Amino acid sequence: MTASLPTAGTRRSRAVLLTVTCLGQFMVLLDNTIVGAALPDMQHRLHTQLTGLQWIVDAYVLLVAMLLLSGGIFADRFGRKRVYLAGVTVFTVASVLCSLAPSAGWLVAGRMLQGVGAAALSPASLALLASAHPVPQERVKAIGLWAGISGIGLAAGPVAGGVLTEAFGWPAIFLVNLPIGLILLLVGVRHLDESRNPNAPAIDIPGTVLSVLAVGALTYGLIEGGAVGWTSPVILGSFTAAAVLLAAFVVVEARSSAPMLPLRLFRQRLFTVSNAAMTVVGFALMGSSFFFSQFFVYVQGSSILRAGLQTLPVTLAMVLVSPYAGRLAARHGFRVVATSGLALAGLGLLTLGTVHADTAYGNVWWRLAAVGVGFALTLSPLTGAAIQSVTPQEGGLASGVSSTTRQIGAVLGVAVLGAIVRSRQAGGASFETGIDNAFFAAGAVTLVTAAVTGLWLTGSHPTAPSPTEAARALPKEDPAFGDAPVQGDRG
Incomplete structure (x- = not known):
């Protein structure tokens, strides 16, 4: 039976959706790269040190990392x-609170709330889009447009951050989310249709709580260790707690019937190696950025x-090259493209x-x-x-x-590379030397990972899935670099 053509009203509603x-998603991705340009002004106006800047970045990324899977199940x-409108509301309110923060501590709290909204x-947003396009081919096209258009936020961030911070100060980078959020709420309430999956799995509350606390304790030890002392009781206690x-x-x-992270998946070497490499991508890219x-x-x-403009080659290269990474992987295999990308990124960092x-x-x-370019070549293949x-x-x-x-x-990258810079400064080296050492460390870890993927990412040439499987298993965008899952029903 042939599918009926969409009516004009359906086309309009899909265009609005x-x-x-x-x-x-543009707003969420913009907020990742726009903050980097404002860090020097935050340090000056909030009278905070490198540790405070690390928390401003990591507080957001930590909450997104730990709640992203649960956010899809909630939806x-x-x-x-x-859930989409609730996320927009929380993100917008948190952005206003961030702009009004009188200290680094208050800003960190606002960034954590932003992370909850983004997650x-x-x-x-992706689940809404997928459920509105039940035909696999239409769904792939819609998600492609969603990823490409919203991904512009990554490239726009450094420039927008530099312009707004230079003209109005760092609070302006958060206030820019206010009109966007209000528009989304007004249009979303009137024009979005509700959908849900009654067979969605239960939410793994114990796993979510333990993961947030574990990674949070580890991050605390890594960020505060340089300032408090690596052998101090509070730092040793945080590592032990982690x-x-x-x-x-x-x-x-292992005992949960519906775990947020099924450990059995890691029995597959391809799954384990690709995710280990992806961890290093987040570590090196976010840590160096x-x-x-x-x-x-x-x-x-x-x-x-000017600094915002000078950092633009990284995000611009990612936006331009990322769409071609999947095609290259389809032609040459995941291993070849991912290994080449990691090697190029590692050499660039060195x-x-x-x-x-x-x-x-x-x-x-x-x-x-x-x-x-190097990291853009790794994301889709991995x-x-x-x-x-x-x-x-699955x-x-x-x-x-x-x-x-x-x-x-990404959380660990900001923490560890920041610790390297602080340790070098504590030893009498300049800030410049500390940053050089951090870049060297990120490059070395990335090159080692390139060697690992080259040896162990075997059996990874793409097969030709059916259109239904391709739509179901399509990599999705997320708030940090562009990939977020849709859990449960996908239309």
């Missing part, structure tokens, strides 16, 4: 429209606006470790572009490899786990 979901169980908004909580998480997930604007402002003496105060920008931008290692019915879950591991890597 696509606009609303794209704009919501399926309680209504995608309801609900992002997967719900180990105990992680062990408890493993036990709970944390220092890009700070390098240009504090080491090379650029203005905040060359950034040799940049100094007097290095001309003409000799810097191509290093940043190499990092962006997610695709993880999806191929499981059954088609494709969405595998994509979600891949997104989560990358976000965890």
Whole structure:
């Protein structure tokens, strides 16, 4: 039986839906890269040190990483429209609170609330879009538009952050979310249709709580260790607590009938290696990006606006190259493309470790572009490899786990590379030397991972799934780099 053609009203409603979901994801992605440009101004006006800046970034990423999988399940169980609008509301209110923060501590609290909103908004927006396009081919096209349009937020962030911060100060980067959020709420309440999956799995509350506490305790120890002392009781206690909580998480997930992270998936070598590599991608990309604007402002003496423009090659390269990574993987295999991307990104980070105060920008931008191109080549193939290692019915879950591991890597990257910079400064080295060492460390870890994927990411040439399987297992975008899962019903 042939499918009926969509009516004009249906086309209009789908156009509104696509606009609303794209704009919501655009806002979330914009907030990732826009903050980096404002970090120097935050440090100056809030009188905070490197540790405070790390928390401003990691508080957001930590909550997104730990709640992303649960956000998709919430949307399926309680209504995608309801969860989407709730996420928009929380994110918008949190953005206003961030703009009004009188201290770094208050800003960190606001960023945590933003993370909660993003973890609900992002997967719900994609679930709404998928459920409105039941035909696989139409769904793939709609998700492609959603990913491409909303992904512009990544590239716009550094420029918008530099312009707004230079003109009005760092609070303006959060206030820009207010009109967007209000538009989304007004249009969404009137025009979005509700949908849900009555067969969605139960929410793994113990697993979610333990994962947040475990990664939070580890992050606290890594960020505060340089300031408090690595052998101090509070730091040793945080690392011990992280180990105990992680062990408890493993036990709970192994016994749960509906775990947020099914441990059995890691019995597949392809799944384990691809997710381990994805963790390193988050670690190296987010950890190094944390220092890009700070390098240009504090080491090379650029203005905040100019620094925002100078960091643009990374995100621009990712936006331009990412759409082609999947095609290259389909032709040459996941292993070849992912390994090449990791090697290019690792070499780019190593060359950034040799940049100094007097290095001309003409000799810097191509290093940043190499990092962006390299990581753009890894994201889709590594997610695709993880999806191929499981059954088609578990494709969405595998994509979600891949997104989560990358976000965890991002949290640890900011914490660990920041600890390297602080340790070098504590030893008498300059801030420039500390940043160079951080870039070297990120590059070395990325190159080692390239070697690992080259050796162990075997059996990873893409197969040709049916259109239904392709739509079901399609990698999704997330708030940090572009991939978020849709849990349960996908239309």
